[in-house]
Amino acid sequence: MAGQTAASTTDSAVISTRGLTKRYRGGQLAVDALDLSVPRGSVFGFLGPNGSGKTTTIRMLLGLIEPTEGGAVLLGEPMPRAARHVLPRVGALIEGPALYGFLSGRDNLLRYDAADPTADPATRTARVGHALERVGLAAAGSKKARAYSLGMKQRLGLAAALLQPRELLVLDEPTNGLDPQGMREIRSLVRELAGDGITVFLSSHLLDEIEQVCTHTAVMNRGRLITQGTVAEMSAAGARGKLAVTTPDTAEAARVLKERGVTDLVTEGDEITGDPPAADLAELNAALVEAGVRVRAFGVKRASLEDVFVQLTGEGFDVAG
Numbered sequence: 001m002a003g004q005t006a007a008s009t010t011d012s013a014v015i016s017t018r019g020l021t022k023r024y025r026g027g028q029l030a031v032d033a034l035d036l037s038v039p040r041g042s043v044f045g046f047l048g049p050n051g052s053g054k055t056t057t058i059r060m061l062l063g064l065i066e067p068t069e070g071g072a073v074l075l076g077e078p079m080p081r082a083a084r085h086v087l088p089r090v091g092a093l094i095e096g097p098a099l100y101g102f103l104s105g106r107d108n109l110l111r112y113d114a115a116d117p118t119a120d121p122a123t124r125t126a127r128v129g130h131a132l133e134r135v136g137l138a139a140a141g142s143k144k145a146r147a148y149s150l151g152m153k154q155r156l157g158l159a160a161a162l163l164q165p166r167e168l169l170v171l172d173e174p175t176n177g178l179d180p181q182g183m184r185e186i187r188s189l190v191r192e193l194a195g196d197g198i199t200v201f202l203s204s205h206l207l208d209e210i211e212q213v214c215t216h217t218a219v220m221n222r223g224r225l226i227t228q229g230t231v232a233e234m235s236a237a238g239a240r241g242k243l244a245v246t247t248p249d250t251a252e253a254a255r256v257l258k259e260r261g262v263t264d265l266v267t268e269g270d271e272i273t274g275d276p277p278a279a280d281l282a283e284l285n286a287a288l289v290e291a292g293v294r295v296r297a298f299g300v301k302r303a304s305l306e307d308v309f310v311q312l313t314g315e316g317f318d319v320a321g
């Protein structure tokens with residue numbers, strides 16, 4: 001089981017990079033001195049708008065392209081030098097799986113497995129059956145791959161990456177182009193795999209996806225690392241939460257809140273938000289009620305990763321595609 005193989009490397013970072021830099025031939029600085037540390041057992045969300053350098057980083061991590069400067073260590077081994085030795089322990093899905101549409105899902109996996117010189121032919125059928133089950137494609141295994149939905153194709157790609165036990169899965173934008181149902185399926189699969197002890201490193205330009213599925217995140221912008229840490233830390237410390245009061249008496253509520261030190265008040269419909277004061281929130285609520293404000297809801301909204309991104313970069317998280 002992957003959880004058992006995972007114990008073989010005790011170092012807590014499964015991916016670490018130092019000063020990892022890529023300048024493309026045209027002069028484009030795609031990744032700029034990146035120091036990344038991905039803890040073992042995490043679901044690590046590599047977040048950034050399109051063009052921020054995520055795919056370039058992943059390509060360097062997997063030894064597909066050479067860094068211009070700096071280096072990456074994968075499962076304790078330097079890349080790309082140790083690629084042959086390390087990559088069998090890593091499952092990867094980048095830019096969608098390469099599938100033969102005229103073959104069934106099962107036959108596609110049989111071909112992948114046959115291409116692996118370390119895979120024992122005697123146990124091939126069982127291995128492929130297990131991989132199909134793991135991604136929820138057992139019933140659709142004999143359907144032609146061209147009849148698969150995009151989400152099913154992604155799952156088949158994941159099955160291919162999971163034919164062998166892996167310590168680490170690297171997924172580049174695994175939900176890109178999927179409908180909401182397909183996205184949910186991939187997310188729950190990622191959670192299951194993490195539950196089995198596999199560290200998952202996934203890139204995404206979707207903030208809410210990272211918040212829903214990841215334990216840790218690193219945020220990229222224009223090739224540079226903006227911040228990294230646990231998702232909980234980011235939302236808690238990166239930006240303060242907003243006080244939100246729902247009431248039909250917005251004008252009176254705004255007056256009381258302002259008087260009590262709430263700043264940056266914004267009224268939208270029957271909701272007023274603002275930066276909470278240092279004072280006790282229970283007292284603030286009592287003051288509203290005392291002033292005759294009919295309070296329907298009162299609380300502090302957790303800051304989102306988007307708030308953190310905007311606060312740290314001074315830019316909106318504006319994604320083209």
Ligand SMILES: Nc1ncnc2c1ncn2[C@@H]1O[C@H](COP(=O)(O)OP(=O)(O)OP(=O)(O)O)[C@@H](O)[C@H]1O
Nearest residue numbers: 024026028030048049050051052053054055056057
């Ligand atoms: N082969 C290449 N040659 C030159 N420039 C490139 C090459 N590949 C990517 N770039 C540039 O490097 C920058 C980072 O691209 P990269 O694909 O790594 O970003 P990304 O965050 O993965 O974005 P996306 O989600 O759109 O793939 C972009 O400005 C891109 O245009």
